[in-house]
Amino acid sequence: MGKKILLEHIDKPGIKSYEVYRQNGGYNSVEKALKEMKPSDIVEEVKKSGLRGRGGAGFPAGMKWSFIDKKSGNPRYLVCNADESEPGTFKDRYLMEFIPHLLIEGMITSSIALESNLGFIYIRGEYKWIKKILEQAISEARAAGWLGHNILGTGYSLELVVHPGAGAYICGEETALLESLEGKRGNPRIKPPFPAVKGLYGNPTVVNNVETIATVPWIINNGGDAYAKIGIGRSTGTKLISACGNINKPGVYEIELGLPVEEFLNSDEYCGGVHNGKMLKAVVAGGSSVPILPAELFLKTKKGESRLMSYESLSDGGFESGTMLGSGGFIVYDEDQCIVRNTWNFSRFYHHESCGQCSPCREGTGWMEKVLHNLESGHGKMSDIDLLWDIQKKIDGNTICPLGDAAAWPVASAIRHFREEFEWHIEYTHEAQKRNYGLLKSTKEFFAASVV
Amino acid sequence: MKVTIDGVEIEVEPGTTIMNAARKVGGDIVPPAMCYYTSLPGSGGKCRACLVKVAQGSTADPRPMPKLVASCCTNVQEGMVVQNITSPEVLETRKGIVEFLLINHPLDCPVCDQAGECDLQNFAFDHGRQQTRYDFERRTFDVINIGEDIKLHMTRCILCYRCTMVADQLTDGREHGILWRGDKSEISTYIQKAVENDFSGNMIDVCPVGALTDKHFRFRNRVWFLNPMDSHRDCKKCSGKVVLWMRGNEVYRITGRKDQYNELKEFICNDCRFENYDVKNWIIEGPREIANESVINSNHYEHGTKALPKELFSKINNEKWENV
Numbered sequence: 118m119g120k121k122i123l124l125e126h127i128d129k130p131g132i133k134s135y136e137v138y139r140q141n142g143g144y145n146s147v148e149k150a151l152k153e154m155k156p157s158d159i160v161e162e163v164k165k166s167g168l169r170g171r172g173g174a175g176f177p178a179g180m181k182w183s184f185i186d187k188k189s190g191n192p193r194y195l196v197c198n199a200d201e202s203e204p205g206t207f208k209d210r211y212l213m214e215f216i217p218h219l220l221i222e223g224m225i226t227s228s229i230a231l232e233s234n235l236g237f238i239y240i241r242g243e244y245k246w247i248k249k250i251l252e253q254a255i256s257e258a259r260a261a262g263w264l265g266h267n268i269l270g271t272g273y274s275l276e277l278v279v280h281p282g283a284g285a286y287i288c289g290e291e292t293a294l295l296e297s298l299e300g301k302r303g304n305p306r307i308k309p310p311f312p313a314v315k316g317l318y319g320n321p322t323v324v325n326n327v328e329t330i331a332t333v334p335w336i337i338n339n340g341g342d343a344y345a346k347i348g349i350g351r352s353t354g355t356k357l358i359s360a361c362g363n364i365n366k367p368g369v370y371e372i373e374l375g376l377p378v379e380e381f382l383n384s385d386e387y388c389g390g391v392h393n394g395k396m397l398k399a400v401v402a403g404g405s406s407v408p409i410l411p412a413e414l415f416l417k418t419k420k421g422e423s424r425l426m427s428y429e430s431l432s433d434g435g436f437e438s439g440t441m442l443g444s445g446g447f448i449v450y451d452e453d454q455c456i457v458r459n460t461w462n463f464s465r466f467y468h469h470e471s472c473g474q475c476s477p478c479r480e481g482t483g484w485m486e487k488v489l490h491n492l493e494s495g496h497g498k499m500s501d502i503d504l505l506w507d508i509q510k511k512i513d514g515n516t517i518c519p520l521g522d523a524a525a526w527p528v529a530s531a532i533r534h535f536r537e538e539f540e541w542h543i544e545y546t547h548e549a550q551k552r553n554y555g556l557l558k559s560t561k562e563f564f565a566a567s568v569v
Numbered sequence: 570m571k572v573t574i575d576g577v578e579i580e581v582e583p584g585t586t587i588m589n590a591a592r593k594v595g596g597d598i599v600p601p602a603m604c605y606y607t608s609l610p611g612s613g614g615k616c617r618a619c620l621v622k623v624a625q626g627s628t629a630d631p632r633p634m635p636k637l638v639a640s641c642c643t644n645v646q647e648g649m650v651v652q653n654i655t656s657p658e659v660l661e662t663r664k665g666i667v668e669f670l671l672i673n674h675p676l677d678c679p680v681c682d683q684a685g686e687c688d689l690q691n692f693a694f695d696h697g698r699q700q701t702r703y704d705f706e707r708r709t710f711d712v713i714n715i716g717e718d719i720k721l722h723m724t725r726c727i728l729c730y731r732c733t734m735v736a737d738q739l740t741d742g743r744e745h746g747i748l749w750r751g752d753k754s755e756i757s758t759y760i761q762k763a764v765e766n767d768f769s770g771n772m773i774d775v776c777p778v779g780a781l782t783d784k785h786f787r788f789r790n791r792v793w794f795l796n797p798m799d800s801h802r803d804c805k806k807c808s809g810k811v812v813l814w815m816r817g818n819e820v821y822r823i824t825g826r827k828d829q830y831n832e833l834k835e836f837i838c839n840d841c842r843f844e845n846y847d848v849k850n851w852i853i854e855g856p857r858e859i860a861n862e863s864v865i866n867s868n869h870y871e872h873g874t875k876a877l878p879k880e881l882f883s884k885i886n887n888e889k890w891e892n893v
Contacts, residue, residue, distance in 0.1 A: 285750070302747060307614040307642050473728060473747070473754035475615050480669040483752040487705045504702055511665030514636040515617050 165341030172326035205446030349375030365389035403443020406523030408530030413563035467524035604729035605641035683779030
């Protein structure tokens with residue numbers, strides 16, 4: 118059993134309620150943070166812990182906190198990004214639904230560290246029922262004296278507001294989230310200035326993912342060094358992985374970073390192997406926007422080392438032969454899945470969700486979707502593959518926010534690793550309508566070699 | 570603060586954007602701009618036409634920037650080295666941007682009133698490829714009236730957001746904005762409300778394409794057949810400094826005074842723009858010099874082509890048409 122930090126008490130009956138949560142040591146960190154520590158100490162501890170942002174980019178959380186401008190005297194805000202809409206990622210939903218007080222406790226302690234008196238939880242519009250759960254948790258916490266004026270008699274006041282989005286993926290991008298929170302159209306802002314300098318209503322703001330914030334209480338209780346001991350290298354601590362696709366046990370798992378991917382995929386404690394004893398074809402390791410990898414490159418790096426579930430190991434080899442840990446949306450494809458169809462599906466999503474502000478993303482995502490739809494429905498041309506490659510290259514890196522990159526990477530990686538399947542789709546149009554391509558030649562060879 | 574753009578070193582104030590630094594130098598190294606508009610704060614960054622490569626961030630941190638940056642909203646640093654037309658990567662990307670912008674643009678230049686003074690036309694001519702690779706249906710819209718004086722031809726719009734900023738910033742009360750998202754987004758008014766404020770006509774001038782056109786001028790003449798005349802009058806609302814576009818003694822249309830980058834320095838009011846077509850209302854200062862190499866000045870005055878030696882002008886033209 119790996120170390121559990123976030124999901125330590127998840128199995129306790131009634132952990133959703135304040136009483137049970139409190140009995141299991143809940144809100145101790147608030148007491149410690151307010152009475153024994155200075156705000157700067159908390160930031161220091163989080164820095165020491167090496168905690169990295171769990172929303173996808175993996176930016177060190179302590180570093181982000183230390184950028185915030187405390188000298189200007191303007192009010193500071195903490196915004197929790199609960200707009201989890203990446204296809205394949207559902208870890209935050211699980212956390213908020215089943216152990217909401219953990220997030221509230223994290224919000225309080227993080228706000229203390231940032232000396233902020235108003236916090237927002239920007240929750241995805243589709244998570245309506247969780248909004249109610251969180252509001253219930255907030256009112257319980259307020260009744261118990263953890264929120265409101267003069268918390269624990271220390272003179273510190275904090276209010277938390279849960280704000281629902283209106284169903285836009287782009288509002289998970291931090292600056293678009295802030296625009297949306299201000300009541301405007303959810304268009305990403307041009308950076309710099311970064312939110313830490315000029316964020317919500319022009320004031321210094323920190324935007325953190327749900328999981329990042331929920332980890333803070335443990336770090337305060339046990340110290341940053343204890344957290345840094347868990348995990349591997351610069352990927353410290355634990356991470357929630359939401360596993361789905363063709364596996365025996367889909368669900369949300371907390372893993373210690375550094376767990377071998379093969380163990381995560383096959384062990385009964387986690388995914389429990391590929392469904393129906395089929396062969397593994399491909400894996401998207403961190404939500405739809407990270408590059409898809411064929412089985413052989415996913416299990417072993419190009420150098421032949423076993424891959425580990427960590428930021429570094431998964432991105433080993435760059436985009437040529439690696440991927441990213443991203444937000445932890447682990448999607449498994451067995452040999453019966455069609456990569457062309459899957460790429461089209463992802464592309465359709467990004468086309469639908471592009472905000473339309475900058476031209477490469479607005480026009481390019483739609484174009485890619487249409488070309489991929491042609492390929493999938495049997496009207497493709499050989500030149501379409503190169504065309505797709507060219508379009509994604511023109512989008513990648515040229516947009517205001519990372520949505521353009523996120524739309525380009527799945528297409529790029531699918532063509533890079535599964536080109537023969539794309540070609541087969543175009544060459545044998547009729548057959549492609551009836552059956553799937555199955556495993557790549559290289560993947561077959563890889564499995565044949567590993568059996569011996 | 571010293572910056573180097575395409576090998577030209579220039580001294581600028583701190584806080585200047587790369588775009589404005591390049592404009593100080595002038596000439597070919599100025600990045601094209603479809604959405605940036607100097608006098609509209611908050612504009613820029615959207616069309617990505619002005620992407621440039623920063624080969625050296627600053628003297629203190631000489632690392633190159635990992636991505637191309639939008640020159641209209643990136644401030645210069647001491648010792649920054651910028652590559653615009655000297656970087657093949659930038660030119661290649663720009664080709665892509667033209668292609669993206671033209672995907673949902675009808676290219677109906679032969680019947681478009683903007684032809685001849687269209688930013689997109691110039692941009693596509695300078696940087697585009699000869700043929701599109703996009704063979705799907707393009708989006709189309711009906712032409713609608715927004716207010717008494719302006720027609721919205723949404724099919725031509727490239728969503729630069731400039732007009733929404735005019736409506737937002739020049740007068741009180743927000744009158745129009747963007748609906749929907751992605752490639753379905755469109756500019757529109759608040760549920761069939763007309764755009765009617767004293768400065769709404771400036772939307773026509775800021776529009777880089779022919780999406781917003783002057784209803785009084787539609788289909789009446791081509792801009793290159795008209796003589797632009799700097800003129801002014803006493804106006805209570807604005808500076809009254811305009812350009813009259815005339816043929817003989819007839820005033821065909823009235824616009825603000827655009828500089829060489831097709832930008833207005835002073836916005837004019839609707840009274841000046843739409844109500845005073847009688848030439849007697851104006852004091853004519855003299856013929857206006859259209860500074861860029863547009864077709865408008867090609868027929869009129871000697872100084873239009875004087876800046877460019879004749880041999881060079883024909884050489885550039887030959888190169889441009891070589892691949893046709």
